[in-house]
Amino acid sequence: MVYNKYASPVVSVFVVVMIFSHAAAYDMLDPTGNITIKWDVMSWTPDGYVAVVTMTNFQMYRHIMSPGWTLGWTWAKKEVIWSMVGAQATEQGDCSKFKGNIPHCCKRNPTVVDLLPGVPYNQQIANCCKGGVVASWGQDPSAAVSSLQLSVGLAGTTNKTVRLPKNFTLLAPGRGYTCSQAKIVPPTAFYSSDGRRRTQAMMTWNVTCTYSQILASRNPTCCVSMSSFYNSTITPCKNCSCGCQNRNNCVQSGSEIRSVVGMNTPSNTPLLQCTQHMCPVRVHWHVKLNYKDYWRVKISITNFNYATNYAQWTLVVQHPNLNNVTEVFSFDYKPLIPYKSTNDTGMFYGLKFFNDVLMQAGADGNAQSELILQKDVNTFTFKQGWAFPRKVYFNGDECMMPLPEDYPYLPNSVHRIPISSSALGGFLLLLLLGFW
Template sequence: MDPSKSSSVFQMQVFKMPPDVNRSELSPPQNWKINGSLNPDYKCGPPVRVSPSQFPDPSGLPSNTTAVASWQVVCNITHPKGASPKCCVSFSSYYNDSVVPCRTCACGCPSNTARTCSTTAPAVLLPPEALLFPFENRTAMAQAWADLKHRTVPNPMPCGDNCGVSINWHVLTDYSRGWSARITIFNWDETAFPDWFAAVQMDEATRGFQKMYSFNGSALELNGVNNTIIMQGLPGLNYIVGETDGANPKKDPRVPGKQQTVVSFTKKNTPGINVAAGDGFPSKVFFNGEECALPSVLPTNNSNREGSTTILSIFLAVFVFIMLHQ
């Protein structure tokens, strides 16, 4: 996203001890490893000798001091086979009042939770306001929502997603010439994310991308394929705070750090797109280079079903009315 922020420089003081006292023999530290707050696995190469670095003179004079020796270590984010994601995505839409939450154990489940919750039960649909609460505070809301919608809930209830970051993708509008979505990023860890970035892959909709209103966003074409939209916060606002206590820590649940934007699309360049059927939802989502877990189902569009039911009800009422008068 920004090559100027892809490197880090630091100074190390090394003291020699007998029998290694030859000042001309310098051996850099080996086996480098870097741990990140969201991407904990970085694969680092061996130190490579490079030209000595220059840094400001410690005395404050307007001159540079040259290091005795400098090495370069290149590290890249890796995705070990079988490793759990660190972020997840929930889906919602204007045509369905329930939220499809992150998958059960999307980012792994601690072994001690198997006795109190189910690691295999599918996640329970939620009311939209439940996304603002930590998972441990959603149980009562999920059960009440299920009762209201006449749905059954598993017993025991499914475990949480256990993800440090969750992203809600909400299909906001859909009309003849375009459509829009709302993206909300939630940070459930205490560690803040400065200079964050994200990307969504949309196979059918990217060519219709128009604008993001609270993030910097642009469509990215790689190898002739235009299916990815990258985004980051606006200058000076590209900072997602960590989770904090509520106004009353003894009563109120923890409050996640969050940022939100609306993104608009046009249908001029994507004829035949069916937003409600799934074209309006991303097939892959990345946050800070980490691929996020997606829900296994999409929000359903019950408008046609409800319309058919309404017509059938009217037909039956007219039929009964005619039979009574005969």
């Protein structure tokens, strides 16, 4: 065996890079979550085919919010899109070589977007026309699908002459997705409404897109603060938890927001209320009451981003006592246990038409819930910060947590430090007003 003195360092660097790239896209709370794009060739045309493209969000708690998804790819040959139903290309491109019948899009690397609700019926297809908004699978599987139909020309008219598109991209607000290369899979089967007739696509290929928070944002997008009934100290979000790059153009809480320049201009740039943490969203966890066999927690979510209404928001919490949730008020709740041996993680989300939207920063930018948990006599304690969550995710992004040494501590005797309800109420009022 020949020893190469350069092999070991090269291999080590390669292994580190591979581990980091996988870790960036791996979510331990949703390890198989992804967005799968399925491309079904339904019929052949004189110069190509008609296909139905279906995007399914298999992520348990990460959705695509307004203004919706943008899907792109690069054609393998000189294909064109003759027509589309349920979506549209953002640019037509140079179609000057065509006379008479002009294609919908002639770009080598087209990008397409979903149509808005309310378009004429002849422009619709099932699961289209929602403005690109796609729910998470755990929240609403029926709304976790988006579809479009396109007629492709100059593409080949058999399975042997069609070439798969390359370099798929999926863009979504605040989302960083990396897509695989297209892969031919067994043709999709379809059944008639009575289930008695089976047909199948002429050809099917899949693309899998996975999320990476590192690609989406170099800074966290939310933070967690804490308080408890047994300690008058409120643990705020750390200063600049989400970075302070917006500190010079943030909005004072008392400002008349309508006068802010650019307020009504659509933008992916946050328009944040001035706070010490400078996060678009803060989650506050308050240990509220202690009963003999149960304990009670209050959760508050506050929106500090004037530019965003958080429709279909989700909140994921990891805590060992979530295996004994007795009752949840004001929010919907679902355990996330498919891939874990212990039920210590759950998803909270807004009740439909009641609190499913966290409106712009201000009076409407707050949603609250309380939950009652039954004590496990073998593990329950208020010591050493046990009552506070291990991880918190808002809309699929992990929030910045306080340091463990900053958690509200349990005094040697709770009775030695009485806490008046008015004092604690004052602290919480300041918290809600954004002073922490």
